[in-house]
Amino acid sequence: MLSRVFEFFIIGPxxxxxxxxxxxxxxAIALYSPAHAASSRRALLFAxxxxxxxxxxxxxxxxxxxxxxTSANVVTPQDELDxxxxxxxxxxxxxxxxxxxxxxxxxxxxxxxxxxxxxSRPAANLPAPWDLSGLGQLHDAVQAADRxxxxxxx
Amino acid sequence: xxxxxxxxxxxxxxxGPSAREALDIALAGGAFDLPLGMLFxxxxxxxxxxxxxxxxxxxxxxxANLQALSMFGVEELFACRTSLAERGMTSTELSVEPLQIxxxxxxxxxxxxxxxxITI
Numbered sequence: 001m002l003s004r005v006f007e008f009f010i011i012g013p014x015x016x017x018x019x020x021x022x023x024x025x026x027x028a029i030a031l032y033s034p035a036h037a038a039s040s041r042r043a044l045l046f047a048x049x050x051x052x053x054x055x056x057x058x059x060x061x062x063x064x065x066x067x068x069x070t071s072a073n074v075v076t077p078q079d080e081l082d083x084x085x086x087x088x089x090x091x092x093x094x095x096x097x098x099x100x101x102x103x104x105x106x107x108x109x110x111x112x113x114x115x116x117x118x119x120s121r122p123a124a125n126l127p128a129p130w131d132l133s134g135l136g137q138l139h140d141a142v143q144a145a146d147r148x149x150x151x152x153x154x
Numbered sequence: 155x156x157x158x159x160x161x162x163x164x165x166x167x168x169x170g171p172s173a174r175e176a177l178d179i180a181l182a183g184g185a186f187d188l189p190l191g192m193l194f195x196x197x198x199x200x201x202x203x204x205x206x207x208x209x210x211x212x213x214x215x216x217x218a219n220l221q222a223l224s225m226f227g228v229e230e231l232f233a234c235r236t237s238l239a240e241r242g243m244t245s246t247e248l249s250v251e252p253l254q255i256x257x258x259x260x261x262x263x264x265x266x267x268x269x270x271x272i273t274i
Binding site for chain 2: 030032063064103104107134135136138139142143145147148150153154
């Protein structure tokens with residue numbers, strides 16, 4: 001139940017915000033930190049604010065420890081914010097392009113069904129809406145976006 | 155006209171996968187012929203020291219990959235003068251070239267000149 005309260009707190013501002021009067025912009029968002037890092041919560045709030053301001057997110061790219069935020073196997077205590085679930089819902093509900101770096105994911109055990117089978121691993125933990133792909137997708141997003149915003153770097 | 159990207163690498167070579175993962179972004183972009191620059195800043199300049207004993211740490215040496223950057227078309231390589239000085243390093247002993255040693259002011263101009271910036 002408590003996680004619902006937190007979710008409302010996070011999602012809340014979307015309903016109360018007002019689209020900007022400036023022309024809309026295209027954002028690419030890259031995340032490097034795991035779900036439990038403060039920067040991951042900030043990234044989520046920023047992403048929500050981007051849409052709420054009437055702007056577009058051309059792609060969310062999860063790199064380095066950011067790939068942990070997409071794992072379906074993260075179990076968050078009930079009274080804590082379930083950041084991986086919030087990301088998953090955010091990407092699904094808004095039909096966004098959520099890409100997980102395949103090299104970073106493999107290194108950290110974040111695998112979709114295809115990779116789990118390829119490397120004979122007992123489980124996959126990357127169902128839809130996530131897409132496991134290469135660094136070319138980051139460069140493609142950099143080209144398509146007016147702004148690249150990174151979270152969780154040094 | 156493709157957008158230019160400056161990759162700022164701030165981690166030492168053996169503190170974790172960050173140095174390699176910053177380098178991977180550069181190599182991937184180079185393969186797409188994109189206008190890229192790479193700036194070694196803070197502990198990132200330690201990646202430029204020759205004679206790293208990667209084997210002693212049971213790690214792979216990144217030096218060959220760094221030296222391959224220019225072959226991949228990433229020729230705008232920069233190292234922060236302040237970061238080198240803070241670590242007692244001189245520009246003559248570095249393993250990567252061509253390398254431009256830049257001041258703090260130059261770095262501000264660099265970040266301004268590139269369309270997008272990634273820091274890892």
